Amino acid sequence: MEHPTVSSPCECHYAGRLLDGSEFDSSYKRGSPTTFAPNQVIKGWTEAMQLMVVGDKWEMYIPMEMAYGPSGKPPKIPGGATLIFIMEIIKIKGDKVAKQMVFPTWTADELALWLDKDEAACQSWRAGRSEKWEAGDEKLRASYPTREELDAFLDKGCESSKNKSLWKRTRTAKKKAAAPSASTASAPAKLTKDTARALLTKALDTFKEPANKEKLAAAVKECEGAGEQADMMKMMKLMPMVTEMVGPTLSEYGFGSSSADAMGAITQVSAFGEEDPSIKADVGMLMKAVQGDLSAFL
Known part of the structure; x- marks a missing residue:
């Protein structure tokens, strides 16, 4: 997966509203996406877009310091306004860089998606590498001369596997949950x-x-x-x-x-x-x- 550089034009859909719920802009309502680069928009978008990949659809809560500041953008955006955006990147038209995964702090419900069998598989992989190292495996010994270095490698490997699995599963779960929400959600x-x-x-x-x-x-x-x-x-x-x-x-x-x-x-x-x-x-x-x-x- 790849994300845009700060100057890469991106085709995007978005909708913006204030904390009171009033919408001030929407490419969805205009019927067509808009193209701009991360460095051509507010700071909050500049930073967020460089963390996104094609297909991502984020809801962002952007404080005034990363939006239009104390002066706002009259008449639709008052001074000091916190902005709420729905944004998705449809296409990256410029240079791309490999996505650097920034994992969130998982909630208890999200952590429940990491199953016992997943943990067992991770520990089995860990035990196998540890046994090979103890037996004198030349490649592992060359890469990780001390037990501390090996343990750090094993810790990182298990953590990476867990984070990547949770990232994929939470995205899938959120997409499935969103499908019926419009018809089944109760009034706020x-x-x-x-x-x-x-x-x-x-x-x-x-x-x-x-x-x-x-x-x-x-x-x-x-x-x-x-x-x-x-x-x-x-x-x-x-x-x-x-x-x-x-x-x-x-x-x-x-x-x-x-x-x-x-x-x-x-x-x-x-x-x-x-x-x-x-x-x-x-x-x-x-x-x-x-x-x-x-x-x-x-």
Whole structure:
């Protein structure tokens, strides 16, 4: 698989909306895809497109710092707006580079797709290589002179096998789940100002729990070494983690457990921000956490 370089023209379909659900642009509604290179669009797209391959269809939550900033793009995009995009790459028309796999932090449900037989096969492979090394296999001994080096190779091999399998299986599962969703999905929960405030308070309290703070901080630290793509990697890793953490709270208030459900809840909660300034401030705090700014919780 290959992804585009920063200057490679790509044929794409997309739709963009604000947190209140209002759509401001859609190539789908225009009836034809649009062509542009990653370096010709907002920073959030620039980074995301270079991580995508043909056929990928992502839902992205892009903060103002990676979109149009405090000034926005009037009249459709107000200043300081967080943008939500559905985007898919149909064709890469320019140079390509081999895809560098960036695996997310797997949720408990996703990890369940790694079966006992998969783990058994991995451990069997590991045991076989270990036995050959112990028996003096020349090739293995030359490549991994010490036991520590061999164990590191075996650990990496098993981890790579697991991540690649989960990546393929989660993509397949999401595609299958999406097919009947339009006809079978129940109507989203409806919040009042009071229930929105209560949901938001519980969600923020979840992030303050020591174990969750430690987990989020570790993910942010891991992403810091990704250079120019660190910001996008933070969102890719943190959004599923945050969704899993607040899953019980979302369920309590009638929402599903996906990232889309989480953003749907945030959309409803943020709509009460003008009536209740504390909601507006805390939604901002929550969105900063998803972007990797955990200062309010440390």
